[in-house]
Amino acid sequence: MNSFNDLLLFLDSLLGSSPWFPYVLLGVGIFFTIYLKFPQIRYFKHAWRVVTGKYDKPDAEGDTNHFQALSTALSGTVGTGNIGGVALALSIGGPAALFWMWMTAFFGMTTKFVEVTLSHKYRVKAEDGTMSGGPMYYMDRRLNMKWLAVLFAVATVISSFGTGSLPQINNIAQSMNDSFGIEHMVTGGVLAILLAMVILGGIKRIAYITSRVVPLMAALYIIGALAVIFYNIENLVPSFVSVFQDAFTGSAATGGFVGAAFAYAFTKGVNRGLFSNEAGQGSAPIAHAAARAKEPVSEGMVSILEPFIDTIIICTLTGMVILSSGAWHEKHENEFQRSDMIILAGEYDQNKQEDFDEIARYLNAQTNEVKLYQGEIQVKDGLAVSEGFTILNSRSFAENVVFLLPGEHVYNGKLNVIDGQLKNKEIVVKGDSLIHSASLTTEAFTRGYFGESGKYIVTIGLLLFAFSTAIAWSYYGDRAMTYLLGARSVMPYRVIYVAGFFWASFADTSLIWTLAAVAIVVMTLPNLLGIMLLRKEMKETVDEYWVNFEKDNKKEG
Template sequence: MEFLQSILTFLDGNLGGAVWFPYVLLGVGLFFTIYLKFPQVRYFKHAWKVVTGKYDKKDAAGDTTHFRALATALSGTVGTGNISGVAFAIFLGGPAALFWMWATAFLGMTTKFVEVTLSHKYRVKTEDGTMAGGPMYYMDRRLNMKWLAVAFAIATVISSFGTGNLPQSNGIATSIEATFGIEPWIVGSVLGICLALVILGGIQRIAAVTSKIVPVMAVLYVIGAFAVIFANIENIGPAFAAIVGDIFTGSAATGGFLGATIAYAFNRGVNRGLFSNEAGQGSAPIAHAAAKADEPVSEGMVSILEPFIDTILICTLTGLVILSSGVWQEKHQNVFERTSLKIVEGNYNETLEEDRHDLFKYLNQVSGHGVEHYNGNIEVVAGKAVNQGYTIIHARSIAEDVVFTVGGDDDLYTGNLKVVDGDILKDNIVLSGKSLIHSAALTTKAFTRGYFGDYGQYIVSIGLLLFAFSTAIAWSYYGDRAMTYLLGPRSVMPYRVIYVAGFVWASFSDTELVWLMASVAIVVMTLPNLFGIMMLRKEMKETVDTYWEDFKKEFPNEK
């Protein structure tokens, strides 16, 4: 696992975590925002009218309605990114990361409008009579770049696991275990069976299920979020001040949080924003291709609403809950994940300015920190370390009250542990204690700081279950459309079997490892799509102009 993590960390550092990627993603969104004259603002009201079915035509080609296509696409985006992803972004980059999620969403509204319109325009009817669309079809049919279409379709299959499957299952299992104490493998197995029953029914059943789940889960989650926000209303002003105030300064150390640089907040905020709303990734166009519409732009209008609902509304609520409750800077009792654990040379104290400064540089990958990984032995007696000369870092914080056990049971360890380059060599030793927490665990803890008290955690668990499960459903459809393009309809069933198996496996795998896989998969899918829509920028503008000309002729009294 550590070898796999090192590979994924390298890939993430050179792709999603690379300095250039956020600029490429935001740059394309900014270009189209200016090029198309701010469609996310100008067409926002019209988009709501389209999604309500005001301009629907009964004889239009397609498999489902505008609303159901939006619900399916939203179910693909509204998932662990809204609960775990926001928490992970704040954990890494501090409050400013939420601002960059907003920026990604605002520009992403235009990016999504473009990618959905073009993909819908070049959709096809498959052998089984259903519609199939997505960036691979415009790459193939319009750009005549079969190689790029194949590359994108392969990336979609990979990303269906990295985005829609593994993180969702892991987030559900982690939250339910923390709340109800149910073993992750049991949660994964039960939900795996449910997932199989839904996805075998194809887009009709998927759209029907998601159109019911999405509204219910949104209402439930919003109620729980406001229960925390109103209970901590005095902290909302400072929370917004921190979000905006830290944009150009980075986040200073506070509590157990050791701070984050501007670059780290920017990079992680954009990265998590993309994971949340998927604008530019090319996934949503696959769902929208099934909508009954003869005008591609009309479906593009509907997609404008996705990043707004997903990130600007739901992610903001999550962010305010976490920041106003204060749990993001507090240390909590938890079991340490090996991938988030490092042992460094020396006795560091977070109350000392010099120590905070060095650890800040170390954790934010800034040169000149002077922090060295520990090489030596840790002497443990009855689960407690008795020698000094090192500091245990877990989840970007100094760990406290650390207990060493064998295999994670109550069997307290006694003996010497060899540490090489900051890692404990003995694999069956489990560490637990107090440190910062992140992902679903952080959001779950934050929801207990409201009017519902400890019952608030149940809202997160149920909300995450509905959010993440619906995301897994939607992404199975994206993956099987990609498989249909690559190998034909016969390849869909084997793909679904593997998809369900992966869902079960991820429920009991390492959280941070899963997030790394997701981060890499997203970028592999996004880059070809951004390249493709830039190639068709002139056609996109002409298509929009034609749409409005025809619309004004058909509906002369409409604005």
């Protein structure tokens, strides 16, 4: 698994974590925002009217209404990205990462408007009579670029696992274990059965379930978040200030957090923003293609609301909970994931400024002078007695490290270390370090009016958020399979999807997040290329919509 994770990290360094990708993603959003004259602001009020059904046409084709399409798309975006993803971004990039999540969302509102409109315009009726759409259809039917459509559809299938299935259940299982002590495999098994029962019903059952679950889970989570924010109200303004203050300089070191350079915070913020709201990824257009609407632009209007609700509201609440509680820069006792832990050659003291700065530069990829440890570690009664190394976990100095055998038995003997990685797979490593993902959010939610009970809000919220995301992404994947291999391929895909969902419940957390990061970018790039090629048509389609809208209003008047 370590080798596979290394491969994924290498691919991620060339794609999502590369210096060029955030500029491409934001650049497309900025271009369309200017090109279409800030539709996320001008059409915002109109979008709310559309989603309430004010302009519905009774003879429009489709499988769902506007609200159900929005709920399905939101269920695909409001998931672990809002709980675990925000926490991961802040633990890596500090407060500055949240600012770049906001920027991704603001310009992403326009990007989503464009991709949903174009995809809805070129949707088709599938063999089973349901509507099927998504970027692969405009790439094929309008651009005549079959190869690009196939690339996108294949990437969608991969991303349905990397975005929708694997990281969702991984975070659910971790949270259920933290809160209730339920074994990861038990959680995965029960939810895999429930997932199979829902997705076999197709888009109508999915839309029915999500339209009821999404409002409930949002309300529950918002109440819990506000309980923490108001409890720590004196930290709210400083938290907001730190987000803007660090936006163009990077986040300074504080507590156990070693600091994040601007490039690091910028890249992680944009990436987590994309994972959260999926603007530009091309996933939401697949859900919106099922909506009953004669005018593609009207469904594009509805999609403007998604990044706003998902990132600007829900992710901001999560960010303020984590920042105002102070949990993000404090060390907590935890079990170290192997892909979070690294062993360095030499003894570095976090209390010595020179050593602290050197490790900070290393973690921000600003130096090559720090070397990985090679050799053996002698352990007696669970404690390392040999010298010459330093253990880092979750980008922080690890403290009070204990080496254990399964069953909490202390280890005695030698441990082999190659390229900074512990090779004794059966060894459990525990200690104090920073934490990230759902574990960090769970800890932060205990620091409010609900006290320790706050963690149950995260657990239940994560269960609903992430499970609904897995449901929505199963639909995205089966529409992609329908395009690639026809309706007969859908059932085998669903079986594999459910099996992968179960497996990920007990797999390595960081490995899952890295896979998700790679899958997202592989899906996003073809979609961004496609909508840029259709920029003129998009503008003409919007202009035509308003002409027809005014005509219809005059007739009704």
